[in-house]
Amino acid sequence: xxxxxxxxxxxxxxxxxxxxxxxxxxxxxxxxxxxxxxxxxxxxxxxxxxxxxxxxxxxxxxxxxxxxxxxxxxxxxxxxxxxxxxxxxxxxxxxxxxxxxxxxxxxxxxxxxxxxxxxxxxxxxxxxxxxxxxxxxxxxxxxxxxxxxxxxxxxxxxx
Amino acid sequence: xxxxxxxxxxxxxxxxxxxxxxxxxxxxxxxxxxxxxxxxxxxxxxxxxxxxxxxxxxxxxxxxxxxxxxxxxxxxxxxxxxxxxxxxxxxxxxxxxxxxxxxxxxxxxxxxxxxxxxxxxxxxxxxxxxxxxxxxxxxxxxxxxxxxxxxxxxxxxxxxxxxxxxxxxxxxxxxxxxxxxxxxxxxxxxxxxxxxxxxxxxxxxxxxxxxxxxxxxxxxxxxxxxxxxxxxxxxxxxxxxxxxxxxxxxxxxxxxxxxxxxxxxxxxxxxxxxxxxxxxxxxxxxxxxxxxxxxxx
Numbered sequence: 001x002x003x004x005x006x007x008x009x010x011x012x013x014x015x016x017x018x019x020x021x022x023x024x025x026x027x028x029x030x031x032x033x034x035x036x037x038x039x040x041x042x043x044x045x046x047x048x049x050x051x052x053x054x055x056x057x058x059x060x061x062x063x064x065x066x067x068x069x070x071x072x073x074x075x076x077x078x079x080x081x082x083x084x085x086x087x088x089x090x091x092x093x094x095x096x097x098x099x100x101x102x103x104x105x106x107x108x109x110x111x112x113x114x115x116x117x118x119x120x121x122x123x124x125x126x127x128x129x130x131x132x133x134x135x136x137x138x139x140x141x142x143x144x145x146x147x148x149x150x151x152x153x154x155x156x157x158x159x
Numbered sequence: 160x161x162x163x164x165x166x167x168x169x170x171x172x173x174x175x176x177x178x179x180x181x182x183x184x185x186x187x188x189x190x191x192x193x194x195x196x197x198x199x200x201x202x203x204x205x206x207x208x209x210x211x212x213x214x215x216x217x218x219x220x221x222x223x224x225x226x227x228x229x230x231x232x233x234x235x236x237x238x239x240x241x242x243x244x245x246x247x248x249x250x251x252x253x254x255x256x257x258x259x260x261x262x263x264x265x266x267x268x269x270x271x272x273x274x275x276x277x278x279x280x281x282x283x284x285x286x287x288x289x290x291x292x293x294x295x296x297x298x299x300x301x302x303x304x305x306x307x308x309x310x311x312x313x314x315x316x317x318x319x320x321x322x323x324x325x326x327x328x329x330x331x332x333x334x335x336x337x338x339x340x341x342x343x344x345x346x347x348x349x350x351x352x353x354x355x356x357x358x359x360x361x362x363x364x365x366x367x368x369x370x371x372x373x374x375x376x377x378x379x380x381x382x383x384x385x386x387x388x389x390x391x392x393x394x395x396x397x398x399x400x401x402x403x404x405x406x407x408x409x410x411x412x413x414x415x416x417x418x419x420x421x422x423x424x425x426x427x428x429x430x431x432x433x434x435x436x437x438x439x440x441x442x443x444x445x446x447x448x449x450x451x452x453x454x455x456x
Binding site for chain 1: 189190191195211259
């Protein structure tokens with residue numbers, strides 16, 4: 001039976017109706033039309049559905065919607081400010097970290113979560129942080145480079 | 160995939176909901192196994208009973224002198240990032256770090272990893288090696304303490320049956336001069352399931368020369384995680400020289416009963432155990448020596 005849920009998404013509260021067994025990913029995409037988060041495997045293997053839940057990256061395909069209530073949800077749609085892409089987004093483009101683009105939103109969310117916690121990560125730490133995001137195009141090298149460049153860019157902004 | 164969804168806030172309420180379900184309802188913690196199994200229709204359920212709003216099942220503490228106590232619903236990542244846990248029980252951290260992905264470990268619980276009772280569950284070998292115990296709420300609402308070693312009864316099955324609940328896991332404070340280690344083998348370095356795994360906890364004697372106490376646990380090579388008792392007997396009371404560790408590993412190899420499956424043949428798994436057991440023993444001994452040095456200084 002459908003129930004009403006109020007979800008705190010990207011700084012606002014969104015009301016929606018869903019079955020309790022629906023995933024946060026489906027509700028974000030189908031009900032709230034936030035289609036930036038991608039549905040790849042639907043089994044936590046690919047990471048393309050990564051969003052932040054209370055600041056921590058999670059695979060939204062395995063979060064049942066009732067478990068997202070009363071928690072702060074951040075999706076890829078919230079990263080740009082006033083139409084300006086976030087440094088991680090910009091550097092993914094600059095460094096050639098995007099090819100087909102399917103993994104990109106999830107990859108960016110994992111990288112964004114890493115940089116919130118650790119503003120100056122090593123390559124190894126970057127690789128660990130994105131190890132749950134599968135990319136079949138780039139070979140990861142340019143993605144790692146993009147995250148490092150974003151970290152540098154953000155570091156410079158802060159000084 | 161349709162079912163009722165319950166959010167009890169007390170243990171009695173949860174236990175009652177499961178009892179009323181007569182086996183047709185399932186407890187839900189992180190959901191990273193249960194939700195996938197429901198979607199694949201490997202399991203069916205009439206209702207999920209979410210346990211994450213029950214205070215007794217959350218929270219954890221790693222306090223010097225008191226070991227580690229963790230509520231069953233504790234997300235894996237909470238423990239994985241704890242310097243206190245890594246400093247005192249590195250095998251637990253080593254096991255947590257390789258489960259699924261970081262985004263999964265932010266959801267998945269340690270208790271769920273045990274209750275799912277996969278023979279390859281990564282958290283099981285270190286907990287068995289470290290003599291952890293599980294606090295269990297039986298379907299009859301009695302509370303019992305079960306060694307994690309005896310928690311598993313077969314692939315996907317545990318002492319909980321269909322109505323029991325795992326409340327918490329206790330890892331006792333290690334004796335002085337103790338070290339532990341975990342290692343597993345997977346072809347890929349991330350997002351993979353162990354073909355075989357091993358953990359060891361070793362306590363050295365006061366001189367730091369002989370192994371006084373030892374526990375070796377193996378994963379993915381039997382219907383449940385198992386102890387390698389014969390291997391333990393071969394090193395207990397002995398000096399941990401390379402030859403000795405090699406003999407122990409050869410014994411461990413004969414103690415496992417692995418199956419052939421898509422990840423590897425039984426024969427391959429046995430070979431892996433021979434290597435993994437030597438590595439974890441060596442590493443555990445090294446850490447025991449290092450811990451002995453810090454205790455003396």
